[in-house]
Amino acid sequence: MKLLPLLLLALAGPALADSAQPPAPYAYRQLEDARQEARARALMEELRCLVCQGQSIADSDAELAGDMRHLVRTRIKAGESPSQVRDWLVQRYGSWVSYAPVLGPETLLLYAAPLLLLLGGGLLAARRLQRRRG
Amino acid sequence: MKPKLWLAIPLIVLAFFLAAVGWRLSSPPNPTVKSRLIGQPLPEFALAAAVPGKPALTSADLKAGEPRLLNLFASWCVPCIAEAPVLVDLRRRGVVIDAIAIRDGPADIARFLADHGDPFARIGTDPQSQVQMALGSSGVPESFIVDGRGVIRYQHIGPVMPQDVPTILAQWEQAK
Numbered sequence: 001m002k003l004l005p006l007l008l009l010a011l012a013g014p015a016l017a018d019s020a021q022p023p024a025p026y027a028y029r030q031l032e033d034a035r036q037e038a039r040a041r042a043l044m045e046e047l048r049c050l051v052c053q054g055q056s057i058a059d060s061d062a063e064l065a066g067d068m069r070h071l072v073r074t075r076i077k078a079g080e081s082p083s084q085v086r087d088w089l090v091q092r093y094g095s096w097v098s099y100a101p102v103l104g105p106e107t108l109l110l111y112a113a114p115l116l117l118l119l120g121g122g123l124l125a126a127r128r129l130q131r132r133r134g
Numbered sequence: 135m136k137p138k139l140w141l142a143i144p145l146i147v148l149a150f151f152l153a154a155v156g157w158r159l160s161s162p163p164n165p166t167v168k169s170r171l172i173g174q175p176l177p178e179f180a181l182a183a184a185v186p187g188k189p190a191l192t193s194a195d196l197k198a199g200e201p202r203l204l205n206l207f208a209s210w211c212v213p214c215i216a217e218a219p220v221l222v223d224l225r226r227r228g229v230v231i232d233a234i235a236i237r238d239g240p241a242d243i244a245r246f247l248a249d250h251g252d253p254f255a256r257i258g259t260d261p262q263s264q265v266q267m268a269l270g271s272s273g274v275p276e277s278f279i280v281d282g283r284g285v286i287r288y289q290h291i292g293p294v295m296p297q298d299v300p301t302i303l304a305q306w307e308q309a310k
Contacts (some may be wrong), residue, residue, distance in 0.1 A: 019210045019237035050167060052274035063237060064272070068265035092270030094170050127285040 005023045018063055026073035027066030030108045033077075043082040047072070047089065056099065166291045169270030169278075176284045177268040184235040185244050189233055191258030197284030201309035203231045203302070204278040205254070205294075206266060208238050208245035211274040217293035218250035224299065225253035229306055233257045236266055236274050256296025279301075281309040 031037040044058040049065040049100045080094045094099070101107045106122040171177070176193050183190040196202050205221060207214040233254040235243050243257070260266055264290055269278065269286075279302070280289040288305040290298065 018206060020242065021237045021239065021261055053165060063268055067237075068267065070262055071185075071264060071267055086152055092170055092267065093272070096167065 023063070023066045024070035026070040026077075031077055036076050037073075039082050040069075040076040040100075043076070043085060044069055044072055047086070048099060050093065050097070079117050084121050155249055166224055167270075167272045168291070169286070169289050171270045171286050172289055174286060176280055178287055179258075179265045179268060181234060181260055181265060184233075184238065184257040184259035185247070189252070189256045190257040191234065193284065195225050195232065195256060196280045197282070199282040200230060201202060201281045201287075201306055202255075203229050203306065204280055205231055205233045206269075206271055206274050206276045206278075207233055208236045208274045210238070211236075211244040213293040214246075214275045215250055217295065220294050220296055220299065221253045222251040222268075223296075224294070224302060227303065229273055229302070230255055234265060235259050237261055279305050279309050 025109045031040060032062050041058065045056050047057045047068065049055045049057050049060040049062055050068070051062050055065070057068045072085055075088070076082065086098055086100075090102075095102055095104070095106075101110060103111055156178050171280075176196055178193045181190060181193040187193075196204065203221075203224065207217075207243075221231060231253050233256070235257055238259065238261070240259075244307050247254075258265070269290075271278075273291070277290040277294055281287050287309045288300065294302060
């Protein structure tokens with residue numbers, strides 16, 4: 001008798017936090033023009049899925065990621081450039097939505113770090129070489 | 135004495151690393167994504183009616199001189215059920231509420247309204263989340279307060295709960 005609730009539980013379907021609507025037309029379909037599709041694809045790999053947060057929209061099966069792919073593909077199809085589409089999203093969600101960081105006050109250190117490290121390493125190496133020569 | 139100090143460096147690095155990890159574990163980053171359109175005019179859109187007998191929603195409807203609460207909901211969204219009675223209460227207090235149904239069908243929306251109350255003046259349907267993205271919203275439920283000139287004044291992310299009512303009412307008054 002104790003088994004019955006367990007059996008019933010096994011039969012129960014999980015409650016899905018997803019809509020009953022079909023995916024958007026261009027969520028899982030490529031653009032007809034291969035060159036446009038290549039550009040859309042490259043951009044989709046650099047856009048962050050809004051609800052999964054660790055994945056690009058190219059990688060994610062979340063419904064909103066599908067809708068975002070549809071948005072990217074329809075805008076590229078309509079003749080917009082990938083950077084226009086990216087800017088449109090950044091305007092709404094901030095640079096957070098893009099995996100290609102733009103140069104700004106928040107990212108200055110990110111871009112300056114390689115130069116600083118190279119400079120520091122160069123100074124160390126130069127001092128070493130001088131000492132050896134001397 | 136000097137070489138021994140050098141030996142302590144990995145330990146110091148480890149201590150910094152552990153402190154950083156501990157700090158992030160104790161105060162995790164906020165995962166909600168705020169719209170950057172607060173203070174900006176509402177993007178243009180025209181949505182079809184979500185249920186028969188209920189007016190459709192266009193961006194022009196949200197520039198009619200009176201502030202409006204724009205609620206993004208869906209019949210498949212569980213927290214939307216939690217906020218439904220609070221929206222009904224806000225409507226009773228004079229807040230005019232329009233809605234956008236995200237990825238939803240007319241039969242499901244009609245059932246949701248019948249079950250959980252219908253405080254909405256207009257409901258537009260956004261089956262592919264395209265207007266949701268134009269608004270800089272990343273989930274349901276979310277609510278925006280739009281003033282009479284169509285400028286987005288406030289965004290509430292997640293369900294509007296009873297404790298949020300004073301804030302919503304204050305923002306609503308400010309938008310007048």
